[in-house]
Amino acid sequence: MKKYFVICVGLTVFSSCNSWKSTIKSDGGYEIAITNAIIDFSHKSSLAKNDSTFIVDIKEINDEIICIGLLSSVGKFIITKDGKRSRLPNRYLEYEKKLFYWNDKNFESNEQIIYKLNDYNLIDSVETVAHAEFIIDDAKKGAKYYFCKRNLKNYKKVTTNKGMGDYKVPKLNCD
DSSP, rough: HHHHHHHHHHHHHHHHHHHGGOOSSSSSOOOHHHHHHHHHHHHHGGGGGGGEEEEEEEEEEEEEEEEEEEEOOSSSSEEEESSSOOOOOOOEEEEEEEEEEEEOOTOOTTTHHHHHHHHHTTTEEEESSSOOOOOOOOOOOOOEEEEEEEEEEEEEEEEESSTSSSOOOOOOOOO
16 A cells, blocks of 8 residues: 555656646647747756746748747847837747747737836836947857757757857757
């Protein structure tokens, strides 16, 4: 009886630790690839523990592979007193109390993103753009996820401080 109880507890703990894996989808376009990358990143990457806001970058590598990059935010978006704005993202996803945002050429901007960015303290107001502070951190590491377009469960992750295209793309068998 004791052995049975230990096995049940062990299986319950093991299955609850991996339950997020069942949310990874195999079919879909770049939006599903983004969601899959965010889910994996949030549960498996130590980088996810360091911040609460992340930039999402999307790049089509070839006909078979798409890359989704995730990098923690380094600066704020600027809105000047006269209403001019720095380039704001137009899409976002909140997952596990973290904000992931990106620009999607297939969607128009909306005002809702300003409120969401402000919720995460990512909006700064200045007199003029000349007063804005821009931060670039080349040492900051990010995660790049390479997905097979025909099966989004088939992917590889690379953690690096190099931009997409500045290192060798991992081999991925998409057959």
